[in-house]
Amino acid sequence: MKTxxxxxxxxxxxxxxxxLLLASCKEKEAKTAPVAYEExxxxxxxxxxxxxxxxxxxxPNPKEGKGSPFDTTSTxxxxxxxxxxxxxxxxTRPDTHGNPLFLNDLVQVDSKMEVIPQQTxxxxxxxxxxxxxxxxxxxxxxxxxxxxxxxxxxxGIFIDSTLQTAANTFKAQLLDSTLPAxxxxxxxxxxxxxxxxxxxTDAIPSNEIGNYFVTQAAMxxxxxxxxxxxxxxxxxxxxxxxxxxxxxxxxxxEHQGMTPxxxxxxxxxxxxxxxxxxxxxxxxxxxxxxxSSGAPKTPNQAYTLFQFGVPREKGNTFMSxxxxxxxxxxxxxxxxxxxxxxxxxxxxxxxxxGSLWINMDGKTPEEQVALLISLGGNLVNSxxxxxxxxxxxxxxxTMETFVQTFQSDVSSINNSxxxxxxxxxxAVGHGGATSPLYISHIFSAYVEAGKGKTLDxxxxxxxxxxxxxxRAKSN
Numbered sequence: 001m002k003t004x005x006x007x008x009x010x011x012x013x014x015x016x017x018x019x020l021l022l023a024s025c026k027e028k029e030a031k032t033a034p035v036a037y038e039e040x041x042x043x044x045x046x047x048x049x050x051x052x053x054x055x056x057x058x059x060p061n062p063k064e065g066k067g068s069p070f071d072t073t074s075t076x077x078x079x080x081x082x083x084x085x086x087x088x089x090x091x092t093r094p095d096t097h098g099n100p101l102f103l104n105d106l107v108q109v110d111s112k113m114e115v116i117p118q119q120t121x122x123x124x125x126x127x128x129x130x131x132x133x134x135x136x137x138x139x140x141x142x143x144x145x146x147x148x149x150x151x152x153x154x155x156g157i158f159i160d161s162t163l164q165t166a167a168n169t170f171k172a173q174l175l176d177s178t179l180p181a182x183x184x185x186x187x188x189x190x191x192x193x194x195x196x197x198x199x200x201t202d203a204i205p206s207n208e209i210g211n212y213f214v215t216q217a218a219m220x221x222x223x224x225x226x227x228x229x230x231x232x233x234x235x236x237x238x239x240x241x242x243x244x245x246x247x248x249x250x251x252x253x254e255h256q257g258m259t260p261x262x263x264x265x266x267x268x269x270x271x272x273x274x275x276x277x278x279x280x281x282x283x284x285x286x287x288x289x290x291x292s293s294g295a296p297k298t299p300n301q302a303y304t305l306f307q308f309g310v311p312r313e314k315g316n317t318f319m320s321x322x323x324x325x326x327x328x329x330x331x332x333x334x335x336x337x338x339x340x341x342x343x344x345x346x347x348x349x350x351x352x353x354g355s356l357w358i359n360m361d362g363k364t365p366e367e368q369v370a371l372l373i374s375l376g377g378n379l380v381n382s383x384x385x386x387x388x389x390x391x392x393x394x395x396x397x398t399m400e401t402f403v404q405t406f407q408s409d410v411s412s413i414n415n416s417x418x419x420x421x422x423x424x425x426x427a428v429g430h431g432g433a434t435s436p437l438y439i440s441h442i443f444s445a446y447v448e449a450g451k452g453k454t455l456d457x458x459x460x461x462x463x464x465x466x467x468x469x470x471r472a473k474s475n
Contacts, residue, residue, distance in 0.1 A: 047078035047331035049338040053086055056345055059093045062086040065189045070243040073362045077328055080390060081335050084251035084355045087238050089339075091194065092213070092347050099123065102194055103215065106158040112458060113159070113167060113446035119218035121228050126154035126198055127220040132424065133403040135463065136291040140203040141300050143274045150300075151203035153234065153398055154219065156196045157442060163191035167443050175450050181433035184369045186246035193239040193248075193440065197398040198231040204276065211349045212255060234258065234276075235398040236350075237421075244360050246368055246436045247379065250421040251355035252309075252396045259303045259397045264316040267410060269303035277302040277397065286409060291402035302397060305404040308332045309354035309391025311382075311418055314411070321415050322386040332391075354391025356420055372427045372436045379422035379439075383415045394420045430461055 053059050062083050063069065069079040092100040103123050108116045116125050129137050129152050139150035159167075166187050173179035198217060201209055212232035219229040235254045242249060258276040262269045270282030278288075279300040288301025296302075306312060310329045311319035318325040336351050358379060360368045371387065372379070382392035395404045403423075407413050429438035430448055438444050445458045453461075 046334040047081055049082070049085060049335055049342060051342075053089055053339075054342045056089060056092075056343060056347065057094055059086070059089040061090045064240070064242040066243060068243050070245060072244075075361055077324075077389070078331050078335075080249055080355055080357055081331050081352070083240075083242065083249060084238060085335055085339055085352055087240060088236070088251065088253055088350075088352070089343075089347070091238065094345065099215070100213070102158055106160055106192070106194065107164060108156060108158050109442065110455075111157065111442060111445055112449040112455060113164075113442040114449070119226055119228070121216060122218035122226075123215045124156050124198075125218045125220075125226070126156055126231065128155045128157075129153065130155075130459075131402060132400050134291055135459070136296070136402045138197075138277070138302070138398060138401050139299070140199055140276055141274055141279055143279060144203065144205050144276060146202045146206075151200045153197050153199050154217075154231070155399070156198060156217075158194040158196070159442075160190070160192040163187055163193060163440075166191060167440075167446060170437055170443070171447050171450055174447050181429070181431070181435075182373075183435045183437070184366070184373070186369055186372075186436040187241050187248075187440070189241050189243055191241040191248075193237075193442065195237040195239075195399060197234040197236070197396070199234055201230040201232050204232055211346065213346050233350075235396045237396060237399065244363070244365070244368060245357055246365075247358045247372055247439055249355055249357045250394060250425070252353045252394060252399075253350050254353050254396055254398065255350055261304050261307050262410075264312040264314060267314065269301075277401070286405065286407070289402055289404050296402060302401050304353075304397050305395070306391075306393045307353075309356070309394035309420065311393045311413070311415070319415055320384055321392050321418065322382045322384060322388045323390060323392050328390060353396065354394050356388065356390045356392065356394045356422060359387045359389050369436055372439070373434045375427065376434055377426045377428045379426045380418065380420055382418045382420070388420070388422065392420055393418045424465075430465075 091102040094100055095104060108124055110116055111128060119125055131138060138153040140153065142148055142150040145151060170179065170185060174181065179185065200219070201214060204212065209232065214230055214232050216228050217231040218226040219231065221227050235252065238251045238253065239248045259278050260269045260271045260275065268282050268284050269288070271278055271280050274280045283298065283301050287297035288303060289305065290297045308329055310325060311321055313319050318329070332352060332354055340348060358371070363371065375387070380388065382388045403419060405413055405419055407417060425439050425441060427434050427436055427438055429435065429444050448458050448461065
């Protein structure tokens with residue numbers, strides 16, 4: 001009996017110790033392993049926003065570094081969409097006067113990353129009208145303007161202090177040759193760029209102005225002077241570096257209802273009413289989104305080729321690309337609906353049109369940089385097996401209107417010639433130097449300006465590089 005009791009006691013003690021040991025191991029694992037992404041859904045049916053994102057006046061900045069959802073060797077598609085929406089909401093978080101955070105806290109720069117002096121009575125300065133690629137100029141539907149004349153769309157660039165500080169350091173190192181032209185440096189986590197599109201409120205019917213974020217801008221006039229003008233925000237790129245993604249996440253947002261979607265069943269883009277960038281009627285070709293000889297082939301017919309930047313084919317089926325569908329498309333649809341159901345201010349009139357990134361799962365920081373450099377000018381490659389992820393034909397209808405495709409007709413578009421931010425934003429700089437730093441065009445221009453090149457010379461260089469890339473894509 002004593003022996004039995006002793007054995008039971010020893011057994012109990014061993015079991016108790018084992019339980020304590022397992023609990024201790026789990027506690028240690030919880031403390032040392034990457035923090036799970038509480039905002040993400042672990043392979044559930046939908047990708048949602050979260051209650052703590054709202055109200056909009058209290059939206060927090062998303063986690064981006066160590067302990068963030070990206071601090072892992074295996075990401076989910078959803079966390080990139082959640083970062084994109086949460087970052088946009090944070091940047092547009094209104095103060096007590098209704099001004100968004102990005103106008104209060106970020107630095108406005110020009111296309112060569114020089115700080116733009118602010119003008120009295122204006123929240124931003126607008127001088128740039130050149131779109132991506134060939135420098136096309138977008139004009140609005142004159143039918144909707146107060147005087148029946150089209151208005152030119154302007155662009156503004158903003159950066160945060162993290163990117164600005166790093167850019168100053170890297171520029172100085174490149175100019176004094178302590179950093180080689182081809183190098184493995186990358187912008188740190190938290191680095192942020194914004195590109196935004198604006199138009200005079202005269203372009204928008206008076207009964208619709210209340211649906212846009214409106215502010216005062218010092219707008220450049222033809223005579224070189226500035227005039228304070230009421231402007232409406234049309235679109236925004238949100239471009240940020242997070243843990244394990246030195247290539248930046250490239251997210252884009254637009255105001256609703258500016259363009260129709262191309263119908264991949266009927267192979268037609270149409271609208272029964274006049275829209276801001278599309279006159280009522282229909283079109284069956286690419287002429288409305290093609291820039292040629294200094295003008296669009298067909299003015300006033302801009303449309304969105306691929307909803308959410310997700311490529312489709314005739315018959316409206318998803319194209320086979322490097323990104324699994326319909327998961328990516330459904331996640332964007334779901335999170336847009338979730339935000340729309342929770343957002344109550346003017347920003348509810350803007351939607352998320354997708355984002356783009358490179359698959360870095362399982363790679364060390366050194367391997368991530370090596371991948372970007374090895375891909376060089378081919379970050380855009382989006383066939384099955386390639387590393388591009390997300391909306392692999394991402395475009396904003398107000399900023400990449402005329403570079404949504406480089407093909408002459410829709411039947412020629414396939415997974416070998418898709419176009420996205422990575423078509424031009426890649427790891428190759430001026431003169432063929434390679435580095436993740438050159439994915440930022442404004443940084444590349446910043447360095448060239450430091451070498452004494454003028455803005456016109458830099459624009460010419462960019463245009464030549466664009467045409468070289470275009471010729472390569474056409475072959």
